[in-house]
Amino acid sequence: MRAIASVRATLPYRYIEHPFDKRHGLDTAGYLSKRDLVTGHPHDTYLTGYSAVAPSVFRRMCRHWIDTLAARRRVQAFSFVDVGAGKGRALLLASELPFRKVIGVELSKELAHIAAQNIEKWKREYRARVPIRVVHQDILDFCWPRTPLLVYLYNPFEREMIEHLIECLQSAAKAGSRCVDVLYLNPVFGYLLTRSRLFGELWSERITMSQEDQNADPYATSTDLVSAYRFSPP
Numbered sequence: 001m002r003a004i005a006s007v008r009a010t011l012p013y014r015y016i017e018h019p020f021d022k023r024h025g026l027d028t029a030g031y032l033s034k035r036d037l038v039t040g041h042p043h044d045t046y047l048t049g050y051s052a053v054a055p056s057v058f059r060r061m062c063r064h065w066i067d068t069l070a071a072r073r074r075v076q077a078f079s080f081v082d083v084g085a086g087k088g089r090a091l092l093l094a095s096e097l098p099f100r101k102v103i104g105v106e107l108s109k110e111l112a113h114i115a116a117q118n119i120e121k122w123k124r125e126y127r128a129r130v131p132i133r134v135v136h137q138d139i140l141d142f143c144w145p146r147t148p149l150l151v152y153l154y155n156p157f158e159r160e161m162i163e164h165l166i167e168c169l170q171s172a173a174k175a176g177s178r179c180v181d182v183l184y185l186n187p188v189f190g191y192l193l194t195r196s197r198l199f200g201e202l203w204s205e206r207i208t209m210s211q212e213d214q215n216a217d218p219y220a221t222s223t224d225l226v227s228a229y230r231f232s233p234p
């Protein structure tokens, strides 16, 4: 993390702590710019930066998704995949739900290492209900589980990578996943999913953070927009 820590602050709340970390002895908070995350990988060009999802937003979006699960589908059937897992906060929160398994994919070796440490601490507290792991990999090299998928993104990268990701999800669906739902937080390129005609929008919701999350938000914001999509080719 030394290379990351040496970069100067560009946001007022770059080093802000979160009570979620304090309570559980974790390291998931803070903000890192795209320059901080440079790995040497060709896909660095498309980085957006790092910050972690607000727990209240994550929990609310999952509840909403569960409410709109297609008939005959159960959470237990789905693998949860975090595209750009960062320090793993979303993985930890997802592991409180009865997913089949929880997997994070992260391009930055340093962040994947921190996520792995956080996962170990989370497991030691017996908070993980399901298998959970992080892989240090570019998302385009990821081998998608052949199970129903809940693919979660928190604005991880720019337009070109979203286009490639849509192709990967189409292949995963054909290869056996069949059911692919997407939760996209801060869905800057959400229109690409619907424009591809492979995904339909299920819902969009502006979620208000809990007071605790608002106080610890690196961007000093109080709401987040989330959109949900379902793979439904014509």
Ligand SMILES: C[S@@+](CC[C@H](N)C(=O)[O-])C[C@H]1O[C@@H](n2cnc3c(N)ncnc32)[C@H](O)[C@@H]1O
Binding pocket: 037, 043, 046, 047, 048, 049, 050, 051, 052, 053, 082, 083, 084, 085, 086, 087, 088, 089, 090, 105, 106, 107, 108, 111, 137, 138, 139, 140, 153, 154, 155, 156, 157, 161
């Ligand atoms: C905004 S952070 C999201 C953190 C986490 N998903 C959460 O919700 O708390 C986006 C992450 O995507 C990662 N990322 C960007 N491009 C990637 C790629 N091509 N493959 C895997 N991860 C990538 C970044 O390194 C960064 O950690």
